[in-house]
Every structure is written in C-alpha cells, then in structure tokens.
Amino acid sequence: PRKLFSGIQPTGDVHLGNYLGAVKQWVDLQDNEHLILSVVDLHALTLPQDPKELSENILKMTATLLACGIDISKSILFQQSQVYQHTELAWNLSCICTMARLSHLPQFKEKSAALKDVPLGLYIYPVLQAADILLYKATHVPVGDDQLQHLELSQDLARMFNRRYGTTFPLPHALVSGEGTAKIKSLRNPLKKMSKSDPDAKNRICLTDTPDEIVKKIRKSVTDFTSKITFEPEERPGVSNLVMIHSSLSGKTTEDIVKEVEGLDTLQYKSLVADCIIAFTSPISQRIKELMEDPDYLRNILAVGTEKATEIAAGTMEEVKSKLGIRLLS
Ligand code: TYM
Numbered sequence: 001p002r003k004l005f006s007g008i009q010p011t012g013d014v015h016l017g018n019y020l021g022a023v024k025q026w027v028d029l030q031d032n033e034h035l036i037l038s039v040v041d042l043h044a045l046t047l048p049q050d051p052k053e054l055s056e057n058i059l060k061m062t063a064t065l066l067a068c069g070i071d072i073s074k075s076i077l078f079q080q081s082q083v084y085q086h087t088e089l090a091w092n093l094s095c096i097c098t099m100a101r102l103s104h105l106p107q108f109k110e111k112s113a114a115l116k117d118v119p120l121g122l123y124i125y126p127v128l129q130a131a132d133i134l135l136y137k138a139t140h141v142p143v144g145d146d147q148l149q150h151l152e153l154s155q156d157l158a159r160m161f162n163r164r165y166g167t168t169f170p171l172p173h174a175l176v177s178g179e180g181t182a183k184i185k186s187l188r189n190p191l192k193k194m195s196k197s198d199p200d201a202k203n204r205i206c207l208t209d210t211p212d213e214i215v216k217k218i219r220k221s222v223t224d225f226t227s228k229i230t231f232e233p234e235e236r237p238g239v240s241n242l243v244m245i246h247s248s249l250s251g252k253t254t255e256d257i258v259k260e261v262e263g264l265d266t267l268q269y270k271s272l273v274a275d276c277i278i279a280f281t282s283p284i285s286q287r288i289k290e291l292m293e294d295p296d297y298l299r300n301i302l303a304v305g306t307e308k309a310t311e312i313a314a315g316t317m318e319e320v321k322s323k324l325g326i327r328l329l330s
Contacts, residue, residue, distance in 0.1 A: 004033050004175070005138035007040040007080065007129070009196075010054065010061040011047075013206035016277070017184035017194035019068065020248050021144030025177050027069040029142060035075040036136050036309065037065065039302075042081050042128060046121040047111070062298045063291035064207060067284045078305030080132065085313035089131035090124070092320060096160050097127050097153075105149055111197075130154035134161075134169045135313045142175040145182040146193060165323040180233070181248050187221035190237035208285045211278045218242070218274040219267075227265040231258050239266065246273045249280045 006026060008014070014023065029035055039061045044054060058079060070077055080086055102108065102123055112118040126149075133141055133154050141151055151174040158169040176182040186192045186203040194204045202217050209217070223238040231254040233240040247254045261269055291298060321327035 002033055002139045003137060003170075004029060004035045004140045004142060005038075005133050005136045005172075006035075006142050007038040007043070007132055008061060008065075009044045010039050010041055010057040011044045011049070012057065012196045013208050014061070014064045014068075015194055015196060015204035015206045016245055017144065017204065018196070019207060020181035020184050020245070021177060022142060023065065023068050023070075024181075024248070025142040025175065026065075026075070029175075030071060030074045036138070036312075037070060037075055037077045038080045038132060038309075039065075039078070040080045040129075040132065042086065043125060046119060046125050058302075059295055059298045060288070060292060062302055063288045064284075066291060066298075066301070067287035068207075072301055072304065076305050076308045077301065078309040079302045082302070082306040083135075083309045083313050085135055085310070085317045086128065086131055088317060089135050089320065090128040092324060093131055093134070093157050093161070094124055094127045096164065097124075097130075097157055101153065101156070102126065105153070107146070107149070126150045126153045127157070130157045133172045134158055135316050136309075137170055137316065138172050139170045140175045141172050142177075144184075144193075145176060148174055148176070168319060168323060179248060180244055184245065185237060185241040187217055187241075190222060190241050205277060205281075207281050208288060209281065211282070214277050214281070215271070215274045218270050218277070221270065223266050223270075229258060229261050229264060229266070229269045231255070239269075242270065242273050246276050249276055 006022065008018065008022065026035060026037060039058055041054065041058055062077065065077060105126055108123060108125070111122060129150050130153055134157070143151065151172065155171045158171050162168055184194045186194050186198065187205070188200055188203045196204070198204065202220060205214055205217055221238065221242065223242070224236055226236065229239060229243065230236060231240050231243045233244075243254050243257055247257055250257070261272065264272065318327065
C-alpha cells in the first residue's frame with residue numbers, strides 16, 4: 001500500500017494555490033490512503049518570524065486544514081517540531097548530503113538572493129524536508145509543482161542512505177494534481193506562481209479573505225486586451241488562470257466554462273469568478289473562525305497527532321541509528 005506524507009508551512013493564510021495544488025488533493029486522498037500531514041513550523045523558522053504570530057499561525061493552519069475537510073479519524077495531523085525525530089534525522093541526512101547538491105536548488109537561490117546574511121537553516125531546508133518524508137517511509141508526496149526539486153533531493157538522499165547503510169527507505173514519488181492546478185498563478189503576474197511570500201497581497205486570494213477583498217482582487221487581476229473568455233494557458237495565462245480556478249472550485253471542466261460564459265467580457269466574467277470563489281470560501285472561512293475560538297480543541301488535535309506520528313518516527317529512528325552504528329544496545 002502507498003504511504004503519503006505532506007507538509008505545509010504555518011507562515012500565513014492558506015491561499016487558492018495552496019488549496020488547489022495541495023490541500024484539496026489531501027482531502028480527496030485521505031478516504032482511501034494512509035495520509036500523514038504536518039504543520040511544518042521548523043521550516044517556517046528558516047526566515048525571521050514574530051514568535052507570537054508564529055504560534056497563532058500554527059493553530060490557524062490547524063484550524064484551516066480541519067475546515068477544509070482534513071479528518072483526523074482518517075489522517076494523522078501534527079506539528080512538526082513536537083516530533084523530535086525530524087531534527088534528528090535531518091542531522092543524519094545532512095551528514096550524507098553534499099553542499100554542492102544544495103546550492104543549486106532554485107528556491108534557495110530565490111530566497112537567499114534578497115538577504116544580506118543567509119541563515120544556514122535556509123540552506124539545509126530541503127534536507128529537513130527529506131527527513132520529514134523519509135521518517136514515515138512515505139512512498140508518495142502530494143504537493144504542488146514548486147516542490148518537485150525538493151522531492152528529487154529526497155529521493156537522492158534515500159538512495160544514498162540505502163546504498164551506504166542497506167535498504168531502509170522507499171524512494172518517495174511526487175503526486176501532483178493532474179488537472180493543471182499544480183501551479184496556480186499570481187493574480188498580479190500570471191507568469192509567476194501565487195505565493196504566500198509575495199509582499200503584494202493582491203497576488204493571492206486567501207481562504208479567509210472577505211467577499212469585498214475577493215471582488216477587488218479578482219477585478220484587479222492582470223488579464224490581457226482580448227475581452228473574449230478562452231482557456232489558453234500558454235497564450236493567455238491571466239484569463240486562463242481565472243478559468244482554471246473557476247473550473248476546479250466548481251467541478252466543471254474548463255471547456256464547459258468557456259462555453260457557458262460565451263458572450264461575457266472580461267469584467268463580467270471576473271465578477272462571476274469572484275462570486276464562485278466567495279461561495280466556496282465563505283463557509284470555510286466561517287468554520288476557521290469558529291475553530292479558532294477553541295484553541296484547546298486545536299491543541300488537543302495536534303497532541304493526538306504528535307502521539308501517532310511519534311510512534312512511527314521513533315521506530316524509524318531506532319532502525320536508522322542501528323544502521324549508522326550509534327545505537328549501542330545489543
Ligand atoms: P508551502 O507551505 O510553501 O506550500 C504548501 C503546498 O502548497 C503548494 N503550493 C501551490 N500549489 C499550486 N499552485 C501554487 N501557486 C502553490 N503555492 C504553493 C506547495 O507546492 C505545497 O505542496 N517545503 C514545503 C513544505 C514541506 C513539505 C515537507 C512538503 C516541508 N516538508 C514534506 C511535502 C513533504 C513548502 O514550503 O510548502
């Protein structure tokens with residue numbers, strides 16, 4: 001059977017890119033698969049965070065995943081830093097990973113370019129990600145397009161460990177949503193991905209945005225000078241991104257949508273897309289608010305997850321330590 005692991009950083013509100021590229025897949029997969037999900041707070045620490053905000057965000061991410069339909073009777077949901085084996089395995093893997101292998105990764109290049117002093121943690125970020133995955137011997141990792149390079153590194157490290165110390169880890173494969181939602185584009189620049197870290201909040205729509213904000217962001221989204229609505233991601237990335245979002249939230253195909261809205265101009269279509277997004281996000285946003293009123297409940301959910309995750313992680317670490325020669329019990 002397949003074993004699925006994925007993670008999300010508690011660094012801000014979940015946007016439609018995160019939702020369509022990752023969270024929706026998780027919700028759909030959890031019925032028939034063994035799914036482990038982590039709120040990866042240690043990854044968030046690779047860039048400066050306000051401590052109070054970070055701890056709020058960990059609970060908010062938990063609330064958001066529950067509001068989106070993650071069901072802890074089916075999946076394991078936990079806070080990464082509470083399962084100490086993540087840092088432990090990350091160290092072990094950092095001793096087999098070469099510096100050259102990390103320096104070429106595009107996310108490191110992007111994020112470090114803006115910094116005067118580059119934290120070591122940012123550099124070894126993908127090694128911690130590999131540890132997350134390998135700790136549970138995951139075979140598949142449901143993620144958006146931007147994580148593929150990190151997944152390749154996880155595979156490489158699994159291969160290197162297995163070769164040096166004997167077969168231990170299955171090679172983890174990326175599971176990217178097939179319907180073209182693996183890369184939802186920025187509303188301000190449809191050649192870039194929608195992203196949490198973009199300083200311009202108008203690039204993204206968050207599940208918690210108010211209807212008013214959603215209408216404004218969609219109205220201001222960058223399209224082109226053709227008013228007809230078509231789905232041509234290469235030629236017309238802006239309008240096609242709206243059709244893609246509309247299609248995946250409504251469950252209709254892009255062809256059906258294009259047919260349905262024939263005759264509408266871009267402005268009219270934008271208002272239709274905004275309505276569709278609002279109808280989708282309003283109940284989720286409401287549910288997040290309700291859940292946030294009961295932090296004890298959320299903490300308890302995470303505690304249950306910590307316990308389940310630790311059980312698996314501790315088993316793997318016993319095996320890893322014996323293989324490395326640092327476990328001295330008979
Ligand atoms: P993070 O927190 O940046 O994003 C969470 C998930 O959302 C996906 N995503 C998108 N998908 C489609 N279109 C977009 N515009 C878009 N933006 C983000 C991401 O691909 C991701 O699946 N390094 C990871 C977290 C992580 C992890 C792991 C993932 C840590 N350990 C182990 C998998 C397995 C990250 O920063 O995701």
